[in-house]
Amino acid sequence: MRAKYEAIDFDTPHPSDYQISLDVPRCHQYHHLLSSAEGHTKLTRILQAWVRLNPSLNYWQGLDSLLAPFLVLNFNNEPKALFCLHQLVLSYLKPFFIKEKSVYFQEHLIIYEQLLSFKDPELSVHLSNIGANSDLYGIPWFLTMFTHIFSVDKIPRIWDTVLISPESLPLFIAVAIMRQLRQQILSLDFNYFILLFSSMPSIDIEKCIQVALQELTNTPPSVTAPKYSFAKDHKNEDSEKWWENRIPLEKLRKELFPRLSIHDLVNLYAGGSQAPEVRNGIGLVVLDTRDAENYNYARFVGSIRVDVEDKMASLEKHRGKYIVIVGKEDQRTIEFTNSLVRAWFPLVSLLNGGIDC
Structure with a gap:
């Protein structure tokens, strides 16, 4: 990294140079090193080096704050501070700096x-x-x-x-x-x-x-798993895992609850390692929103059929448990699941793909 750093052309203007000049004077100015003239010079030079070494990534206000801890720890080693910043962004934050x-x-x-x-x-x-x-x-x-x-x-x-x-x-x-x-x-x-x-x-x-x-x-891991950005985009509608298709952001935005994968539901039901407080179904309730005919035909083991029109009071005994909603992914099911969140029921999720997955 030192050789790359020393070979950088700082003389040729870069579109991000102006924004960098605005951000640096505001960067953690309570800190004696970062607020010094030398600190400003180093911050500016390393940020300018980063944008020149990463032409496919966009500079974003806040990169100066990301650099600050590395510069404090490596104040007399700019190439090392740059390397640390470079690795952090590529390993953990790259999606925040891409054009999309x-x-x-x-x-x-x-x-x-x-x-x-x-x-x-x-x-x-x-x-x-x-x-x-x-x-x-x-x-x-x-x-x-x-x-x-x-x-x-x-x-x-x-x-x-x-x-x-x-x-x-x-x-x-x-x-x-x-x-x-x-x-x-x-x-x-x-x-x-x-x-x-x-x-x-x-x-x-x-x-x-x-x-x-x-x-x-x-x-459960699927609670925080991306359902759009990095979800699979299956072209074949007959795919065995069609429920892993991307979910439109507009649809996700209207859902107050996370979606749970079938793997995590089975893991919860079995008392897997991702939910040590759940054993043999205790602490978990699976609510099926389908009509009686479909429910009686096939259902998740141990699930309870609920009428989405029922009063919320009938579900109070389940407050504090993992509540997983299964059924058809229709508007009634979505709104029912939202209503549980609005009634302050914690640990509410919807089975991604519904009962058909």
């Missing part, structure tokens, strides 16, 4: 909102009711791997965990942050919510990480 990043951003935020509903529907519904959508705060969180909201000295603890964990961990960290602030958030309207997040409140990072890791362990 808008689609990836949208789905990432949808998955985050659905995960929040899965873990804390009361908080999720409140945010929706006051109009505090995740695009108001979530993009800089995920784009900068939380360097935009936490001081540079706190980032290594977060990154050390993220870099050795499944790629979905940042989603769980974001949920853990929101749940740590839930009592404040539940008392706020839209304006005060924006005010609260304009200057990030103090967060117990260690507690946040531990909660995120625990929730990651207790959550």
Whole structure:
């Protein structure tokens, strides 16, 4: 990387140079190294090197925050700081920097909102009711791997965990942050919510990480799996796994709940390693929304048929269990599943592909 760094042509202007010149003076200016003239020079030079070495990727505001921890740790070794930034982006954040990043951003935020509903529907519904959508705060969180909201000295603890964990961990960290602030958030309207997040409140990072890791362990993987960006796009409608086809973002956006794979449902039912608190079906209820005739013809073992018109009170005994909705993927089933989330039932999901999968 040193040879590449020293061979870079910094004299020829690049379209991103101007934006870099605007971002650098704002980058973690409380830090004595990053706020110094030498720090500004190094930040600028490394960012300019990155855009020239990655012509297929787009510069995005926030890259300076991603670089900051690496520069602090390698202040006298610019090539090494650049190498660390380069590897982090390629390994964990590349979709955020490609030209089609808008689609990836949208789905990432949808998955985050659905995960929040899965873990804390009361908080999720409140945010929706006051109009505090995740695009108001979530993009800089995920784009900068939380360097935009936490001081540079706190980032290594977060990154050390993220870099050795499944790629979905940042989603769980974001949920853990929101749940740590839930009592404040539940008392706020839209304006005060924006005010609260304009200057990030103090967060117990260690507690946040531990909660995120625990929730990651207790959550079926398909809950946070992409259903559009990286889903399979089968051309053959007779494919054995047609239910893995891409789901349109507009459809996903209307679903307050995550979709569960048949593999994860079977794993939950059997008390698999991804859900250690579930054993022999205890803690899990599968609700079938089809009519009696179809239900009696074929059904998932142990499932319960429900009428989507029934009052929610009849389901109270299942609150706190994993609730998986199966049946036809029609509008009635979608709305029924949404209604469970709006009634603050946690751990609600829809079987992806419905009973036919």
